[in-house]
Amino acid sequence: MPSFELLNNVELFVKHGKFPADATKSCKQVTKAASKKFIFKDGFLWRHYRGRLLRVVKSDEEVKEIMIRFHDNNNHVGRIKVVKEIMLMFYWVGVTEVAKAWINKCEVCQNRVLPETKKPSVQFCFVYGCESSSSIYPELSFHRFPEDKEIRQRWLSVAQRDENSLRSNSFLCSKHFEPSCFTLSNEVQLTLSPDAVPTIIPETEQEDQVPVPSEEDFLFSNSLEDLFSKISSPPSAMELQEHQYCLQDPEPTETHKDMEQKRRFLNESSFKVFNHIARYLSHRVLPMQNRKGISSLKRMTNRFALKDGVLMYTIVSPPVRVLRSREEVNSILRQFHDDPGSLCAGFLPERDHEAVSSGPE
Incomplete structure (x- = not known):
């Protein structure tokens, strides 16, 4: 509880013009200076504060009554609201500390279930040609551009970007830094x-030129699987049965190998396209494509949206989540293996799901 010695001395001086018998010279000076903001009226000491008169509280019993009134009997509101309401009517030294200590000892407040914290947003690497993101590569660390102009320009040189393209959410992933750029903190x-400079530049290969569907394909496709089936020739003679991915593969033939390669190429290409879309929606960063591919990609983004870092296909109702890596596909298969008809249709892309659902209508 706070000390009320100064307030008692001020009340004595304002009411009777006297000091305590044992008051020192410095104590008398402080009391006299402080008394200019106080008056005694209707049996109470009052303080002028921002055009209002606040009743001065001078005992622990009064403090407890006020805290019960403004906190316990007020739906156990938070510290900020408690302090704000008290300071509209009462005054004593240390209101904030008293409210904080009172709430920390309140059993109701301590046992209250806090709302779930919002998941951190997905971070993408700003380096031209780098496809790293915190959702696909959680083991990587992502670092903001430094404020030092000279070092920042060296970062931009490695990223192959200019100053005008920088945003507040622009990062470089740890893949572009040598191990010597990192130090071990006290928290291990x-x-x-602070003066680290990236030196590892990503190799740009022709494989980055992933096929992008045209706008005409988008307009006349019934689902995402139909759309991306036009990128490459999908298997036509063999349809996967329910749970077939769990069965032992038949003896590989030349035809079967070709079909498997085409299917994998289709899926991996669609993953790359979806990652390009997510990156463009988040950072407005375009992949290394020709002009036609970039135009198609921009048009495609109108049918998608990012929600808490998750890519959603918004043309259907309700929107469905888009799977963007082989790891996510495997996780969904493991999760819904025993109940294939529940939610598998709500995740894309995978032609393995055709037996369950032909895609969103």
């Missing part, structure tokens, strides 16, 4: 040195 965590 690797931290990037």
Whole structure:
């Protein structure tokens, strides 16, 4: 509880013009200076504060009554609201600390279930040609561009970007830094040195030129699987049965191998396209494509949206989540293996789901 010695001395001086018998010279000076903001009226000491008169509280019993009134009997509201309401009517030194200590000892407040914290947003690497993101590569660390102009320009040079393309959510992933750029902190965590400069530049290969569907394909396709089936020739003679992915593969033939390669190429290409879409929606960063491919990609983004870092296909109602990596597909298959008809139709892309659902209508 706070100390009320100064307030008692001020009341004595305002009411009777006297000081305590044992008051020192410095105590008298402080009391006299402080008394200019106080008056005694209707049996109470009052303080002028921002055009209002606040009743001065001078005992622990009064403090307890006020805290019960403004906190316990007020739906156990938070500290900020409690302090705000008290300071509209009462005054004593240390209101905030008293409210904080009172709430920390309140059993109702301590046992209250806190709402779930919002998941951190997905971070993408800003380096041209790098497809790293915190959702697909959680083991990587992502670092903001430094404020030092000279070092920032060296970062931009490696990223193959210019100053005008920088945003507040622009990051470089740890793949572009040498191990010597990191130091071990006291919490046994690797931290990037303040003067670290990236030196590892990603190799740009022709494989980055992933096929992008045309706008005409988008307009006349009934589902995403129909859409991406036009990128490459999908298997036509063999349809996967329910739970067939659990069965032992038949003896490989030349035809079967060709079909499997085409299916894998289709899926991996669609993953790349979806990752390009998510990156463009989040950072407005385009992949290394020709002009026609970039135009098609921009048009495609109108049918998608990012929600808490998750890519959603918004043309259907309700919107469905888009799977963007082989790991996510495997996770969904493991999760819904025993109940294939529940939610598998709500995740894309995978032609393995055709036996369950032909895609969103």
